[in-house]
Amino acid sequence: MTLLEITNLTTIIPTSFGTVKAVNNLNLRIEQGSTVALVGESGCGKSMTARSVMGLIPSNGRIDCGSIRFAGLELVGLPEEDLRRLRGNRIAMIFQEPMTSLNPVLTISDQITEPLILHRRLDRQAALALALQLLHQVGISSPEERLNAYPHQLSGGQRQRVMIAMALACDPELLIADEPTTALDVTIQAQILGLIDGLQESKGLSLLLITHNLGIVAQRADHVNVMYAGRIVESAATTDILDNPLHPYTRGLLASLPENSEPGKRLQTIPGQPPNLAIPITGCPFKERCQEARSCCDIMPEQLDIGRSHLVSCWNFLS
Ligand SMILES: Nc1ncnc2c1ncn2[C@@H]1O[C@H](COP(=O)(O)OP(=O)(O)O)[C@@H](O)[C@H]1O
Numbered sequence: 001m002t003l004l005e006i007t008n009l010t011t012i013i014p015t016s017f018g019t020v021k022a023v024n025n026l027n028l029r030i031e032q033g034s035t036v037a038l039v040g041e042s043g044c045g046k047s048m049t050a051r052s053v054m055g056l057i058p059s060n061g062r063i064d065c066g067s068i069r070f071a072g073l074e075l076v077g078l079p080e081e082d083l084r085r086l087r088g089n090r091i092a093m094i095f096q097e098p099m100t101s102l103n104p105v106l107t108i109s110d111q112i113t114e115p116l117i118l119h120r121r122l123d124r125q126a127a128l129a130l131a132l133q134l135l136h137q138v139g140i141s142s143p144e145e146r147l148n149a150y151p152h153q154l155s156g157g158q159r160q161r162v163m164i165a166m167a168l169a170c171d172p173e174l175l176i177a178d179e180p181t182t183a184l185d186v187t188i189q190a191q192i193l194g195l196i197d198g199l200q201e202s203k204g205l206s207l208l209l210i211t212h213n214l215g216i217v218a219q220r221a222d223h224v225n226v227m228y229a230g231r232i233v234e235s236a237a238t239t240d241i242l243d244n245p246l247h248p249y250t251r252g253l254l255a256s257l258p259e260n261s262e263p264g265k266r267l268q269t270i271p272g273q274p275p276n277l278a279i280p281i282t283g284c285p286f287k288e289r290c291q292e293a294r295s296c297c298d299i300m301p302e303q304l305d306i307g308r309s310h311l312v313s314c315w316n317f318l319s
């Protein structure tokens with residue numbers, strides 16, 4: 001069963017430099033219980049996609065068109081009150097930088113118990129007991145002592161764990177993890193990703209895993225969406241993306257992984273920068289950086305389905 005279906009989503013942010021098309025005609029689907037990855041370089045619109053689902057886009061931005069269906073319910077245009085209830089209960093998000101979503105003046109205990117008291121209508125004692133259980137579940141050592149700590153008294157890895165505990169407190173059906181490990185060192189990264197994996201399996205959660213690192217999704221995701229300049233340029237089952245990457249951008253991302261570089265050689269990078277999304281783009285958004293660009297790339301390529309749910313937007317496969 002499909003849990004989340006995003007169709008033709010366009011999210012814009014008007015700024016004094018022009019209107020940023022952060023998400024451009026995006027399609028994405030998550031089957032219940034599966035892990036779907038959204039991968040792309042910084043600034044390509046991953047977080048804005050997640051925030052569109054959560055109803056948390058910046059106040060100057062808006063969803064311009066498209067549909068976001070969650071368990072059959074249309075989220076675009078849903079009143080704020082209903083969105084808030086969904087966020088508290090059925091959809092949860094782990095943010096890139098925990099300090100932006102943890103309240104610095106509340107203790108860990110207050111942050112976790114407040115939604116339990118508000119949304120799940122537990123009394124204080126029951127909420128505290130559950131908070132302890134959640135902290136234990138996410139691998140916080142001596143959780144009793146941590147309950148009265150403030151966020152700044154914890155390490156980055158512990159804050160990330162607290163945020164996961166908060167996300168799980170509402171027992172969500174969909175968890176959105178937005179670069180949950182970027183700010184952490186490699187060992188802690190692996191621990192946090194392992195923790196999310198385990199929780200997903202034990203709770204049957206559906207997971208949208210957002211990262212700029214294709215390597216991270218290799219063992220974790222069932223399906224990968226590669227995003228560039230607000231658009232999905234390639235989408236396929238993880239094995240197909242890894243064994244048969246089609247889009248030059250996907251191939252560039254894979255080639256720039258340390259594990260794919262030849263020993264002794266310098267790490268490959270994709271030359272150039274992603275385009276400024278405040279300036280309208282005509283044609284393929286990747287053409288300026290693409291080694292294989294031709295004159296036809298001045299026209300935006302349509303999405304081609306090569307079979308087995310493998311979609312690609314590149315003229316290499318159209319002409
Ligand atoms: N509050 C904002 N105001 C204006 N532009 C923004 C804002 N937040 C993000 N953007 C722009 O939206 C685009 C997508 O950003 P984002 O979704 O954060 O990318 P990612 O998560 O992939 O790094 C970028 O061009 C970024 O500069």
Ligand SMILES: [Mg+2]
Pocket residue numbers: 043046047048096178179
């Ligand atoms: Mg982001």
